[in-house]
Amino acid sequence: MSEQIIIFENHLNTLKTQTLNNIKNANNPEELDSIRISIFGKKGQLTEVLKKVGNLSAEDRPKFGKLTNVIKQDIKSCMDDKHQYFERKQLEASLNLKKEDITLPTYFKSLGNQHVISQVISDITDIFSRLGFCVKEGPEIENDFYNFEALNIPDDHPAKDMHDTFYLSDGYLLRTHTSPVQIRTMLKEKPPIRILAPGKVYRCDADTSHSPIFHQIEGLLVDQHVTFSELKGILTFFLKEFFGNDKKIRFRPSYFPFTEPSTEVDVEFHTKKGPQWLEILGAGMVNRNVFRSVNYDPSKFTGLAFGLGIERMAMIKYNIPDIRIFYENDCRFLNQF
Secondary structure (H helix, E strand, C coil): CCHHHHHHHHHHHHHHHHHHHHHHHCCCHHHHHHHHHHHHCCCCHHHHHHHHHHHCCCCCHHHHHHHHHHHHHHHHHHHHHHHHHHHHHHHHHHHHHHCCCCCCCCCCCCCCCCCHHHHHHHHHHHHHHCCCCEECCCCCEEEHHHHCHHHCCCCCCHHHCCCCCCECHHHEEECCCCHHHHHHHHHHCCCCEEEEEEEEEECCCCECCECCEEEEEEEEEEECCCCHHHHHHHHHHHHHHHHCCCCCEEEEEEEECCEEEEEEEEEEEEECCEEEEEEEEEEEEECHHHHHHCCCCCCCCEEEEEEEEHHHHHHHHHCCCCHHHHHCCCHHHHCCC
16 A cells, blocks of 8 residues: 555544544534535535645545545434434434324314216216327317307207307407317317217206306317217217216117207116106217308218217216206215215
């Protein structure tokens, strides 16, 4: 071992002994941090020693590096132990100050859970995602074009009546369905399209089975050679998956300005009066005028669309008699799901 290494070793061992004594005698975290800076800081004592490594020969440098690392680790280990000691003392002081008995059992804190509406939306999107549908969203405040005009809804349609729609200033309104999301998607994207549009909608209606604010999911599939039988197959598969194979469903002819031909789908449910039918969704083949509104060639593309009410789906699945229960925030009701 060269004379230089011996000198450095003696100096480092002396520095180590002094530093370990200072750490053991430190009275608080601030003093400990001051010691750390004096040793490992930019102008710290160990840092200054390391700067002199360039003066060593190539043979001595590895020996010096090994020696330095051992001493550095010893100092850091001692510092960590002292730091943990201060943390324990601080915790003990805090517990003594609050005079709390940590041996007592803790209070139970109830955890929240998803609202039943959110659960049903998740269940529905999971089923349709297996059929290749993806979720799209849009604004709840719309204008006449997206909510009515592009969907082939004329000015004399009942949906435009002040008693059915919440109108705002400057020609804006609260959307009455999530169909505007379909229009916005078709204006941005080209077929094939296979989307779901869940969200809140607003209509001037309120009773045991209607709410001025409720939730819908609408679906759209646009491609070449889409047929009505495909629409019926998709909806039948979905309803059987959601309600179970024993649930009876029926398709009825209907009319919607944005689909032709159109259908409504009913699901059987049981009450004290016996079995009854409840309409839960409307559907049909996309009207050619809707395609013209979004610059799709109706001679090239066909499409199917459907819309269903989330609350009604939940009411049938969980035998809930009144839609208003969903919004009363009664924990006795919500905790059942």
